Amino acid sequence: MQQEVVLAMLAKEPSHGYQLRARLNDALGPLGDEINAGQIYVTLGRLEKAGFVAAETSESTSERSDRKVYALTAAGEERIAEWVQEVNWPRPDLAEFHLKLVTAAAARLADPVSIVGAQRRELLRRLRTVQRAALEEPAHSAAGLLLEGIVLRLQADLRWLETCEREWTERGDQ
Amino acid sequence: MTTVATTTLSARGLRKYYGKDTGLVRAVDGVDLDIEPGETVAIMGPSGCGKSTVLHLLSGLDRPTDGEVWLEGRRVDEMSERQLARLRREKVGVVFQAFHLVDELTARENVELPALLAGRSPRFARRRATELLDRVGLADRADHVPSALSGGERQRVAIARAIANDPVVVFADEPTGNLDSSATLEVLRLFEDLHASKLTIVVVTHDERIAATADRLISMRDGVFVDETRLSGGSSGRLGALFSVGLEA
Numbered sequence: 001m002q003q004e005v006v007l008a009m010l011a012k013e014p015s016h017g018y019q020l021r022a023r024l025n026d027a028l029g030p031l032g033d034e035i036n037a038g039q040i041y042v043t044l045g046r047l048e049k050a051g052f053v054a055a056e057t058s059e060s061t062s063e064r065s066d067r068k069v070y071a072l073t074a075a076g077e078e079r080i081a082e083w084v085q086e087v088n089w090p091r092p093d094l095a096e097f098h099l100k101l102v103t104a105a106a107a108r109l110a111d112p113v114s115i116v117g118a119q120r121r122e123l124l125r126r127l128r129t130v131q132r133a134a135l136e137e138p139a140h141s142a143a144g145l146l147l148e149g150i151v152l153r154l155q156a157d158l159r160w161l162e163t164c165e166r167e168w169t170e171r172g173d174q
Numbered sequence: 175m176t177t178v179a180t181t182t183l184s185a186r187g188l189r190k191y192y193g194k195d196t197g198l199v200r201a202v203d204g205v206d207l208d209i210e211p212g213e214t215v216a217i218m219g220p221s222g223c224g225k226s227t228v229l230h231l232l233s234g235l236d237r238p239t240d241g242e243v244w245l246e247g248r249r250v251d252e253m254s255e256r257q258l259a260r261l262r263r264e265k266v267g268v269v270f271q272a273f274h275l276v277d278e279l280t281a282r283e284n285v286e287l288p289a290l291l292a293g294r295s296p297r298f299a300r301r302r303a304t305e306l307l308d309r310v311g312l313a314d315r316a317d318h319v320p321s322a323l324s325g326g327e328r329q330r331v332a333i334a335r336a337i338a339n340d341p342v343v344v345f346a347d348e349p350t351g352n353l354d355s356s357a358t359l360e361v362l363r364l365f366e367d368l369h370a371s372k373l374t375i376v377v378v379t380h381d382e383r384i385a386a387t388a389d390r391l392i393s394m395r396d397g398v399f400v401d402e403t404r405l406s407g408g409s410s411g412r413l414g415a416l417f418s419v420g421l422e423a
Contacts, residue, residue, distance in 0.1 A: 120403075124403060130417070155382050
């Protein structure tokens with residue numbers, strides 16, 4: 001998963017690291033069990049160094065990282081706006097895409113349904129391209145087999161996107 | 175908006191309601207559509223969104239509650255039963271999910287039917303059927319009845335029948351809905367082939383692969399079109415770049 005995920009979790013409001021962890025666990029359910037607090041602080045440190053995040057120590061003078069409140073800088077906000085619009089198949093980290101929708105909805109960065117729509121349109125165009133190539137391959141061609149694999153993966157992703165679209169549309173209607 | 179005189183198929187304010195009062199169902203609730211000659215358009219959406227009803231209204235199989243359907247500049251929704259029957263025989267071809275072949279007739283006889291019904295000679299119908307079965311790759315299965323054919327073969331016969339009278343538009347309702355993946359591939363190949371021959375096609379489907387043969391994809395929900403995507407053009411060309419096939423530097 002990209003570190004932008006952690007960055008996007010801050011888009012809603014400046015937060016403590018442990019709050020980010022809670023939000024991640026909330027969005028990922030049992031799939032979040034591999035993410036520990038240490039990783040989140042390491043990522044936050046990197047993001048701070050890169051200028052995407054600014055940390056402020058709250059109330060006490062303690063330098064402990066769990067006292068810090070992290071907030072997006074202007075550069076961080078810019079990076080997140082880009083990240084939300086990016087389509088990065090074929091290395092689609094499903095969890096990352098899911099978190100893109102969750103964070104975009106929470107911080108009202110973008111309409112999750114339109115993010116899903118953009119991804120879906122791009123995948124359909126790719127499906128069209130690769131399917132045409134697959135149908136042009138002679139029977140039993142080795143390349144044809146690879147193309148068929150790409151077609152089936154695209155198809156599976158498109159079905160999931162359909163479910164995402166339905167679910168986020170219903171949430172939006174509520 | 176494009177004028178209905180120049181499009182192959184158009185709809186304006188198309189509506190179809192069933193029942194009344196509290197039981198009123200707005201199956202299609204205000205659809206506008208323009209389809210250019212040679213275009214393939216796919217309509218996708220969840221079950222019950224009204225996509226099959228739209229197909230029935232466009233192909234003259236059913237009449238709208240309100241709105242207009244135009245085929246090659248002629249108003250379809252106001253036609254008499256007799257004119258409609260003629261339109262369905264000569265101007266449109268329909269492919270169904272469940273094939274709808276005549277079980278007692280051979281593949282060849284099924285494909286001969288449209289020409290015979292249009293008043294062509296048996297000899298012409300026979301020649302045309304042979305030609306079409308060859309085109310769909312079933313020349314050697316011509317004398318089999320549908321029950322002796324696989325699902326994919328049956329659907330290919332149905333497609334041959336649908337294009338027998340050189341229709342203006344071919345309508346397909348879930349053409350791969352009853353097929354396994356290898357039969358789906360057979361039908362896909364045929365759709366790409368029809369598309370390449372510049373036939374105008376409207377297909378309603380759940381199957382992303384069939385949808386991906388289209389130039390334009392329309393998403394439907396609750397009786398209305400909610401999204402339209404042009405699939406032709408856009409990202410094409412270098413497949414390796416598109417799917418990140420390359421060696422690590």
